[in-house]
Amino acid sequence: MLKIGFIVNPGFQIMSLTAMTVFEFANYAGKKPVYNVQLLSEHGGPVVNSLGFSMETKALGSFAFDTFIVAGPPVPDVVPPGVLAFLGNAAKKVRRIASICTGAFALAEAGVLDGRRVTTHWVVAREMAQRYPAVKVEEDRIYIADGNVWTSAGMTAGLDLALAMLEDDCGVQIARQVARSLVMYHRRAGGQSQFSSLLEVAPKSDRIQRALTHARQNLKSVLSIEELAYVANISPRQFSRLFHAETGHTPAKAVENLRLEAARLMMEEGNHPIELIARETGFADRERMRRAFIRAFGQPPQTVKRGARDAEEA
Known part of the structure; x- marks a missing residue:
């Protein structure tokens, strides 16, 4: 079973967690569960989101995960040093490390995105490019996978990123089945424009x-x-x-x-x-x-x- 860890910091945007549903529904789609999804934070316990209520988490520490996904706050915010250190090490140990929306700033601050092609929400993309010149920001993308580092645009683009991961893990048929269950188009192409x-x-x-x-x-x-x-x-x-x-x-x-x-x-x-x-x-x-x-x-x-x-x- 593949372990997926969603990492949150205080003030995270709860919509970042909608991507969890893709992995949840994947467990229903096959003959046996594929994913073990966990919500993680620096110290574990309750973490307050941007709406003001808390969600229970487990503490960071183990690298025995297939994938870590960093949830983003409504606007880029300070990330605890302990989380940054963990992300820097995790990128070298897990098969995939990813971010949703402004969660990319945490990966960038940890040095994980240096030299990588990445995306984030278009509103803050130029800020990211200015703050982290070693990062190759492509602001007009839904998601990008560069090696083992995956990044997505705004919060709903996390669903597209998760569906692409599911397709990578289990094949296109399962991904389409999950997308239909979620009443979604299969998934938007990673290179698709964020704008209309x-x-x-x-x-x-x-x-x-x-x-x-x-x-x-x-x-x-x-x-x-x-x-x-x-x-x-x-x-x-x-x-x-x-x-x-x-x-x-x-x-x-x-x-x-x-x-x-x-x-x-x-x-x-x-x-x-x-x-x-x-x-x-x-x-x-x-x-x-x-x-x-x-x-x-x-x-x-x-x-x-x-x-x-x-x-x-x-």
């Missing part, structure tokens, strides 16, 4: 939201201002003015961002030819998509596609 173009645009009115939804559902179309304005039931001139006022973007830029997001997702979720991706996402031709990718990501589609594949295989 619709979330960034965030319109205030239903009219602009309707136009954006229409655009996203019809990316293969030309999507002229006139068409979007018709969906919003206002004049093209009024639509352009209102759209920019509510979103800070021109309609053309917002549509391009939606196409970029859809194209990148196709690259992450399948091995589709570049020409097909360009066609399906409304860029019409490969060259037009290449120029848009360079503007947005500083890289052509082939490089982005290769990076997503490499992140998935790492």
Whole structure:
């Protein structure tokens, strides 16, 4: 049986522990239990989380675990020296060591992430890069596995990380079965973006939201201002003015961002030819998509596609 230790410090965010459920349900999915999951802290006993109530833990000390996963607090916080020392030693002794969200700061402070490709929540990713220059922070990733060190983005990304670990341990079928039990998509690809173009645009009115939804559902179309304005039931001139006022973007830029997001997702979720991706996402031709990718990501589609594949295989 594989022992999974979730390490918490005072003030940890309880949502970090949702990843435990993946391992719990894996025990139900097979003929016999696969995992022994334990909640650990520096001294054991009750540890108060960020909501103010305590959870019972066992004390750190034993390295007889397959995997340690460090839960994160709502914002990066000071980690007890004893925990840092334990993490530094544990990284050399266990098969996997991981973090969820801001838990990556504990691993970085312990020196575990030096020279590694890692991710964390995008809100604090740049802070991590500044505080730990030896760490290779990739802020736009759901999770990354670099050797025996695994890191994930925001709290819900811990579920994707746990499902990827389960797939690594028990195979894709068990992982899919657990994902279905949790009413989840199998799992998001590790290289998938943390961001959503619709979330960034965030319109205030239903009219602009309707136009954006229409655009996203019809990316293969030309999507002229006139068409979007018709969906919003206002004049093209009024639509352009209102759209920019509510979103800070021109309609053309917002549509391009939606196409970029859809194209990148196709690259992450399948091995589709570049020409097909360009066609399906409304860029019409490969060259037009290449120029848009360079503007947005500083890289052509082939490089982005290769990076997503490499992140998935790492």
